[in-house]
Amino acid sequence: MSTRVRFAPSPTGYLHIGSARTALFNYLYARHKGGKFLLRIEDTDLERSTDESTRSIIDGLKWLELEHDEQIVFQSDNADKHRQAALKLLAEGKAYRDFTPKAERAEGSIKDAIADRARQQQGEKNMRDNPFRDLSAEESAARAVASEPFAIRLKVAETGKTSFDDAVFGLQERNYGEIEDLILLRSDGHPLYNLAVVCDDIEMEITDVIRGQDHLTNTHKQILIYQALGHEQPRFAHLPLILAPGGKKLSKRIHGAIVSMTTYRDEGFIAAAFRNFLALLGWSPKTEQEIMDLPQLIDIFTLENINRSSAIFNFDANNPRRWTDDKALWMNAEYIRTMPLAELLPLVKTELKSEKLWREEYEDDDAVWFEKTVDLIRSRFFTLKDFSAQGRAYFSEDFDFDETALKKNLWKEPKLRQWLPELAAKLESVEPFDHDSVYAATNQFAEERGVKVGLIANAARAMITGQAVGASMFEIIAHLGKERVINRLRSQLAWQSFENPQ
RNA sequence: GGCGCAUUCGUCUAGUGGUUAGGACACAAGGUUCUCAACUUUGGAACAGGGGUUCAAUUCCCCUAUGCGCUACCA
Numbered sequence: 078m079s080t081r082v083r084f085a086p087s088p089t090g091y092l093h094i095g096s097a098r099t100a101l102f103n104y105l106y107a108r109h110k111g112g113k114f115l116l117r118i119e120d121t122d123l124e125r126s127t128d129e130s131t132r133s134i135i136d137g138l139k140w141l142e143l144e145h146d147e148q149i150v151f152q153s154d155n156a157d158k159h160r161q162a163a164l165k166l167l168a169e170g171k172a173y174r175d176f177t178p179k180a181e182r183a184e185g186s187i188k189d190a191i192a193d194r195a196r197q198q199q200g201e202k203n204m205r206d207n208p209f210r211d212l213s214a215e216e217s218a219a220r221a222v223a224s225e226p227f228a229i230r231l232k233v234a235e236t237g238k239t240s241f242d243d244a245v246f247g248l249q250e251r252n253y254g255e256i257e258d259l260i261l262l263r264s265d266g267h268p269l270y271n272l273a274v275v276c277d278d279i280e281m282e283i284t285d286v287i288r289g290q291d292h293l294t295n296t297h298k299q300i301l302i303y304q305a306l307g308h309e310q311p312r313f314a315h316l317p318l319i320l321a322p323g324g325k326k327l328s329k330r331i332h333g334a335i336v337s338m339t340t341y342r343d344e345g346f347i348a349a350a351f352r353n354f355l356a357l358l359g360w361s362p363k364t365e366q367e368i369m370d371l372p373q374l375i376d377i378f379t380l381e382n383i384n385r386s387s388a389i390f391n392f393d394a395n396n397p398r399r400w401t402d403d404k405a406l407w408m409n410a411e412y413i414r415t416m417p418l419a420e421l422l423p424l425v426k427t428e429l430k431s432e433k434l435w436r437e438e439y440e441d442d443d444a445v446w447f448e449k450t451v452d453l454i455r456s457r458f459f460t461l462k463d464f465s466a467q468g469r470a471y472f473s474e475d476f477d478f479d480e481t482a483l484k485k486n487l488w489k490e491p492k493l494r495q496w497l498p499e500l501a502a503k504l505e506s507v508e509p510f511d512h513d514s515v516y517a518a519t520n521q522f523a524e525e526r527g528v529k530v531g532l533i534a535n536a537a538r539a540m541i542t543g544q545a546v547g548a549s550m551f552e553i554i555a556h557l558g559k560e561r562v563i564n565r566l567r568s569q570l571a572w573q574s575f576e577n578p579q
Numbered sequence: 580g581g582c583g584c585a586u587u588c589g590u591c592u593a594g595u596g597g598u599u600a601g602g603a604c605a606c607a608a609g610g611u612u613c614u615c616a617a618c619u620u621u622g623g624a625a626c627a628g629g630g631g632u633u634c635a636a637u638u639c640c641c642c643u644a645u646g647c648g649c650u651a652c653c654a
Contacts, residue, residue, distance in 0.1 A: 085654095086654095087653090087654050089653095089654075119654065120654095121653095121654075122653060122654060124653095125653080125654085126654095175652090177652095179652055180651090180652080187651070187653075188650095188651095190651085191649095191650060191651060192580075192650075193580090194650090194651090195580060195581065195650055197580085228652050230652095246583095246584070246585095249583085249584095251582080251583085255581085255582060255583095255650090257650085260651085260652050262652085263652040264652060265652080267652080269651090269652070269653085269654090270653070270654050271654095273654090274654090289648095290584070290585095290647085290648065291647090291648055291649075291654095292648090292649090292654095293583070293584070293648070293649075294582075294583060294584090294648070294649040294650075295649070295654095315584095317584090317585080317647095318647070318648075320646085320647075322589095322590085323646095324645085324646050324647075325646085325647090326647075326648095354591090357591065357592080357603090358591070359591090361591090361592055361593070363592095363593070363594095364593090364602095365593080365601085365602050365603075367591095367602085367603055367604090384592080385584075385585060386584090386585050386586060387584095387585070387586095387646085387647065387648095388590090388591065388592090389590065389591080390590090390591095391589085391590050391591085391604095391605090399605095402590080402591085402604090403590075403591095403604055403605050404590075404591060404603075404604045404605080405604095406604090407603090407604055407605085408604085410616090414616090414617075456616060456617060457615065457616045457617080458616090482614095485614090486614080516613095519613090529613080530613060531612090531613040531614075532613085533613080534613035534614075535613060535614055537613090538613080538614065538615095539614095544614090544615090545614065545615075546614055546615030546616070547614070547615070547616090548614095548615090548616090549612090549613075549614090550613055550614080551613080
């Protein structure tokens, strides 16, 4: 049977990076095996599910270029089938009606409430002590006919154990005695997660279930459902979790946008770079290679090389430079400076457009100039945002001066205020206006004034680009062209706050 | 509370019953340079703790600690 896997997020928020990695691993596995990668939206919890979140998930996958096969399955569409399955088990005596009134849960921490309840039961709890478990079929049916509300629970056998060989965590076993008669159908007729997942996975003919480790213990319950339904269980692979710094849970609520995939798209990440980074979180090619494109990842990905310990996604909310994981940032920079220029240009275009810096000529008369510009400045950038921020002076006359650039390269030598316009005058007659001629002229200019060429070059960089750092100054001057350079060198803007310090 | 899972540099990880415990990011120093990156050289940095088993344990076993997960008429 050919491989079929699924990514099954619940649409209760934007696409979490942990989910994105789960999707990626499913995708890589499917493509590696030449199988299918399916998408199922688990929206059985209608109160928490939103269309917006579904859209965010689809957008996120699209951005990462993890294209799914076949139609998207919405779990809520299958609720009837899930109900039928529960009823079938009831008819076969594999499940029973539980007439216990639904317990009211206090508001507040649900997790704490569950732990408290479990603590009170102190291991004395017999999982098979439900008074309705052995109610006669007649009496059970009679009470149902009398409109008494009931939930349907799976009748778990007294003795025995479930087991499965997890592709990541190895052999997993659990005694029936540790598993409660789980609820399949709520008293309002609504199917519950474990039932829904199993039914859908059967219907979608899923061969390998690859999901987060948080489902590892749930798997035993699901296996019981597979068995009751008389269906063979798929292979399972559980992925170690991704944690926040300090080994804490990485949560949407606490950590906010940092865990959302869309943040990375919006902050100027290259999809290929982020995908590459994500692939290395919890999985290793077992070689020293770090940079891998999608075809390579597909080629070498195996479940066996997934590790069992959770990975920390590092970031520092208080440090703008470290707003996300160092390695992710580095990888993005690596992609920006090494990827084929032709692939980078459209991404830069999108960024410039969003900042209203795009001009149609960049694809027309100035196409060559635009390409050269991107190539000239890309090696120092970390994200696509840098093209419109630090790189703004290349695309607009309206740019800001970086304060350290002014202090360090301009204001420390007041004579520069006179020299730079003089340099402009000198450059005016330079022909051809290329790197070598500009260099020669600037060099001579510096010599005449008895200063190092660096002083002039750095001052000019601050004036012309607003930045203290950047490409070779002579390269920049030649590239931007005589007119723009001369105007900027003559501008008094950069000196104004020097005159009137706060 | 019970059950489960995990634990190698700050982080991502490689690795083995005998290794100078390897790589990447980050960090530090030097080289290069008009600046900053890139590049390059070098450096600091780890086997959670305690017991076993063994000639030998980071590697195998047990215990402890810590973290995480599950323990719902949530998914």
